[in-house]
Amino acid sequence: MNEVPVHPRRRTRGTARLLAGGALAVVTVVASAAVATLAHADLPGPPGTTLKAAAERSGRYFGAAMGRDRLNDQGFLTIANREFDMMTAVNEMKPDATEPSRGQFSFAAGDAIYNWAVQHGMRLRGHTLAWHAQQPRFWSSLSGSALRQAMIDHINGVMAHYKGKLAYWDVVNEAFAENGSRRNSNLQATGNDWIEAAFRAARAADPSVKLCYNDYNIENWTYAKTQGVYNMIRDFKSRGVPIDCVGLQTHFTGGSSLPGNFQTTLSSFAALGVDVALTEADVTNASASQYQGLTQACMNVPRCVGITTWGIRDSDSWRGSENPLLFDRNSNPKAAYSAVLNALNAASTTVPGTTTPPSTPTSPPPSTPPVTPQPGACTATYRTTSSWDGGFQGEVTVANNGSAPLSGWTVSLTLAGGQSLVNVWNGVNTGTSGTVTVRNAAYNGALGAGASTSFGFVAGGSSGTAPGSISCTSP
Secondary structure, X not given: OOEOOOOOOOOOOOOOEOOOOOOOOOOOOOOOHHHHHHHOOOOOOOOOOOHHHHHXXXXXXXXXXXXXXXXXXXXXXXXXXXXXXXXXXXXXXXXHHHOOEOOEOOOHHHHHHHHHHHHOOOEEEEEEEEEXXXXXXXXXXOOHHHHHHHHHHHHHHHHXXXXXXXXXXXXXXXXXXXXXXXXXXXXXXXXXXXXXXHHHHHHHHOOOOEEEEEEOOOOOOOOHHHHHHHHHHHHHHHHOOOOOEEEEOOEEOOOOOOOOOHHHHHHHHHOOOOEEEEEEEEEHHHOHHHHHHHHHHHHOOOOEEEEEEXXXXXXXXXXXXXXXXXXXXXXXXXXXXXXXXXXXXXXOOOOOOOOOOOOOOOOOOOOOOOOOOOOOOEEEEEEEEEXXXXXXXXXXXXXXXXXXXXXXXXXXXXXOOOOEEEEEEOEEEEOOOOEEEEEEOOOOOOEOOOOEEEEEEEEEOOOOOOOOOEEEEOO
């Protein structure tokens, strides 16, 4: 395995080695959207014409990474706004950027990306809280319990600022060596429980965000590194250590670097009770077959929640000379873009993060009296997750408080004067201002007794005014 040279746009991804082994997955790229339409006419609505629209059909996201410098790049922003619904900051939320000196936090760069993203209907992945690289300078003078406390203080400070605002946090990044043991780092030297301590601190700091472990070269199920991470996650889940997801960076080199067992890897992690995500995808020369293969593998695993490419155009990439992304330097989509789009559109509608519930009997057993749905069993609760000058992001939790299952739901909410919906996810809206309704998506309408789901939205207009009224009805 060869080390990848550091590209100046992304300061320190040079430690990543790319997959060199494994068999090439045999895939067929469907070039015609018409074929996909005919083959999947049973899916909700027509196939998506953008990456995010196609991913959202099965309840997933399609994301990208951006640096603050891209906020002045109109070509980048145009594609980002059109194609993506999740964003990750390249460097702006890493430890050295957010805590340049002890106890002095700096969020301007990360906030600039956050504000742009949510104003354009996107959610964010936080990247990253604890890592052997790009650490605050003062960490280098600390060791033992002092360094451990500095790490926890950093997690608390950063997560307090972004509490309730992000969808995911990469709590710990790249903590394993190729042989499956822990990486030799100053954080590892504080004790083998440092990763557990980081996750426990993160959960206490923000109970609402999903907490992830993120690493490279864990895509091939037979690799020692993959098994090392798997064993850690299995141990964490068995002992109640709070971890919600595993991020596989998915840096591939072309040729045979997409393992034939990639889907097995995703399924095996998911079987532990965590979500999986492809967090930094790029492929040498943007191999259409490998992009299609990695996308299809994700779509085949219900708990694979989404895909993020590390940049948008080749000119944005830390591997720019390898032309690894879905858009070329002139912002034109490549063949790999069509391959990914078709694979997303072909996905089933099973909501990520769940398993298909057993079918409900049409009638109860003879010894059990019929269950009568209770009036008002469907309830809706609203909270504002973030706000800014000229807009806000809201979340609505829909709960079945009755004793019978629900087959669908519709929420009615009244926006204040001057407010209008910009984007809605995990639901389908009718109307954008005044009194609007949001009904369930194809994958989250069925709610068993006591179950709940949620949808989110971004609204423009006055930032401090929550919806005036909210109610929920079910068929």
